[in-house]
Amino acid sequence: MRFEEQLLMELKEEVGARAERRRRATRRLFAGGAVAALAAAAAVAVPLLTGSEPPAYAVSKAGDGTIRVEIKEFRDADQLERDLRQAGVSTDVTYLEYGTRCEDDRGRIVGGAESVATHDAFRDSASAKAARPSGAGVDIHPEFVGQGRTLVLDFSENPAWTPGAPTVRWQYRARVIEGQVKPCVVVDDPDAAASGS
Amino acid sequence: MRRKQAKIATDPVAFEAFYRRHVDAVTRFLSRRVDDPHTVADLVAEVFVAVLDSAHTYRADLGAEIAWLYGVARKTISAERRRAYKQYQLTDRVSGRRTLHDDDVARLEERIDAERPARRAFEAMADLPEGERAVLELVVIDQLTVTEAAHALGIRPGTAKVRLHRARRTLRDLPFVMDGAPR
Numbered sequence: 001m002r003f004e005e006q007l008l009m010e011l012k013e014e015v016g017a018r019a020e021r022r023r024r025a026t027r028r029l030f031a032g033g034a035v036a037a038l039a040a041a042a043a044v045a046v047p048l049l050t051g052s053e054p055p056a057y058a059v060s061k062a063g064d065g066t067i068r069v070e071i072k073e074f075r076d077a078d079q080l081e082r083d084l085r086q087a088g089v090s091t092d093v094t095y096l097e098y099g100t101r102c103e104d105d106r107g108r109i110v111g112g113a114e115s116v117a118t119h120d121a122f123r124d125s126a127s128a129k130a131a132r133p134s135g136a137g138v139d140i141h142p143e144f145v146g147q148g149r150t151l152v153l154d155f156s157e158n159p160a161w162t163p164g165a166p167t168v169r170w171q172y173r174a175r176v177i178e179g180q181v182k183p184c185v186v187v188d189d190p191d192a193a194a195s196g197s
Numbered sequence: 198m199r200r201k202q203a204k205i206a207t208d209p210v211a212f213e214a215f216y217r218r219h220v221d222a223v224t225r226f227l228s229r230r231v232d233d234p235h236t237v238a239d240l241v242a243e244v245f246v247a248v249l250d251s252a253h254t255y256r257a258d259l260g261a262e263i264a265w266l267y268g269v270a271r272k273t274i275s276a277e278r279r280r281a282y283k284q285y286q287l288t289d290r291v292s293g294r295r296t297l298h299d300d301d302v303a304r305l306e307e308r309i310d311a312e313r314p315a316r317r318a319f320e321a322m323a324d325l326p327e328g329e330r331a332v333l334e335l336v337v338i339d340q341l342t343v344t345e346a347a348h349a350l351g352i353r354p355g356t357a358k359v360r361l362h363r364a365r366r367t368l369r370d371l372p373f374v375m376d377g378a379p380r
Contacts, residue, residue, distance in 0.1 A: 003238055003301045004220050011216065011245050012209040018249065019207045078213060097296075159298055 005075045006097065012078075013183060057137070059083045070137040074157045074170070089142040089151060092177075094184045096156040098170075102184035106152050107177035116175065131174035138172065150177045154184065206252030216245060219266055224308060226270055229315040229338060234305035238295045244270045264345035267335060271349065318373055322364075329364035332357050337376050 056073040057080055067087050069080070074095040084091045094102055109116060115125040122128050130144035130151050138153070145151045157170040204211040223244050227237045247269050248255075255265055297305070315338050322330050335346035347357035368374045 002304075003295060003297055004224075004241075007238075007242050007245070007295070008213060008216055008220075010242075011249070012212060014246070014249060015206060015209045015212045019209075022207065078210070 002075070005095070009077070009095070016183065056080075059087055061087055065142060067140040067142065068134060068137065069140065070134075071155070071170075072136075074155060084140070089140055089145050090149070091140075092150050092152045092181045094152075094154040096154055096184075096186060098156045098158050099189055100156060100186050101173065101189035102154045103187050105182060106175060106184070107150075107181045108179055110146075110149060110176040110178050126176045127174050130176050131172070133172075138174070145176055148178070150181050151175075152177050152181055156189075203252040203255040205255065206249045212249075215248075215262075219263065220245075222263060223266065223270060224305070225312065226267060226339060227274065228305070228308040229312040230274055230319065232309050232316065234302045234309065235295070235297060237305050237309065238297055238301065240274060242295060244273045247273045261341075261345050261348075264341055264348040267339060267341065267345075268349035268351065271331070318371075321368065321371055325364050325367060328352075329360045329367070332360040333364040333368075333374065336361055337373060 056071070056076045058068075058070045058072075059080070060068045060070075062068065067084065067089060069084070077093040077095050081091050081093050084093075092106075096102070110126045114121060116122050116127055126144045126146075129141060131138045131140050131153060133139075140151065152175045153172055155170055155172040205215040206212065220241065224237065224241055227240045227244070231237050231240060244266075248266065251269050255262075318338055319334070322333055325333065331350055332343070332346050335341045335349055336343060341349060343357050343361055344354045346361075347354040350357065365374045
């Protein structure tokens with residue numbers, strides 16, 4: 001991943017954190033009840049994906065409802081989230097440096113933390129069924145995500161990979177989260193290559 | 198009274214659009230002034246953090262975004278120069294560096310090479326009074342209009358015009374000083 005993309009991800013986390021701090025401060029400010037009504041922030045920003053760059057990924061929907069995501073480049077995670085929402089599934093996608101991962105606590109895992117604790121348990125979990133590896137990406141099965149839940153996906157790309165190389169090109173982790181998804185706190189993942197998906 | 202924040206500092210989507218519009222220009226702006234890829238990358242990060250810190254001064258309708266952004270970048274880089282001096286005194290303060298992959302470094306080095314003539318021009322301008330040099334820099338090297346340069350520096354357009362004229366008169370024998378947008 002280019003440093004510009006990595007930086008953008010970090011900065012957007014910062015924007016989110018600042019907005020949250022301001023919201024809290026504003027709530028405290030208005031808690032006295034002196035203000036009758038706050039106008040709803042209704043504006044919707046339109047993302048601009050400028051340019052001549054080829055798309056970083058492709059999203060397609062099969063007849064059985066499966067959503068196939070093919071990833072060509074690990075960028076534009078937010079646009080991917082929006083496209084997937086349009087396809088009918090709520091996701092939280094993070095692209096990480098190889099050798100790092102998001103801290104485990106991203107919210108309440110459907111089926112409980114024990115459902116993803118071991119390989120055997122994981123195989124039968126909603127998280128494993130909701131996202132399955134396919135050739136160049138993942139197949140998402142929305143029926144295992146469900147309403148009000150979010151499929152949290154984090155990917156890391158192996159910089160050592162070249163076409164034809166016998167190494168892992170990238171890996172991902174999938175979790176179906178009920179309710180609020182906590183932001184990704186990046187931590188080192190020394191056994192990145194061993195842990196697989 | 199709370200300061201009103203521009204959306205680029207509060208809405209990640211608006212910020213992303215802003216970032217994508219300008220990250221290349223900011224990288225080039227910095228590559229004209231700094232010749233080390235790691236420092237350029239660190240400064241790109243600092244400039245956009247400064248954008249968040251200064252977003253209350255941002256007005257989309259006040260001239261070009263880029264002028265405002267270059268103003269922020271100039272302040273960041275002079276803060277960086279101050280710190281570089283401090284680091285020189287404290288030697289081992291290298292933390293906070295961004296990790297770059299080899300291809301990042303290669304891309305940045307290309308940028309830096311491409312901006313070599315601009316860095317030479319800076320050397321030629323070094324002896325001008327600070328106020329004049331700042332205007333000449335933004336007009337001749339960064340290709341802002343005089344009005345935009347004034348905006349970036351927080352001075353009146355008339356003042357900028359006068360300073361530009363004086364700077365060009367001082368350096369009239371150098372080939373590049375008449376470059377740049379006319380207004």
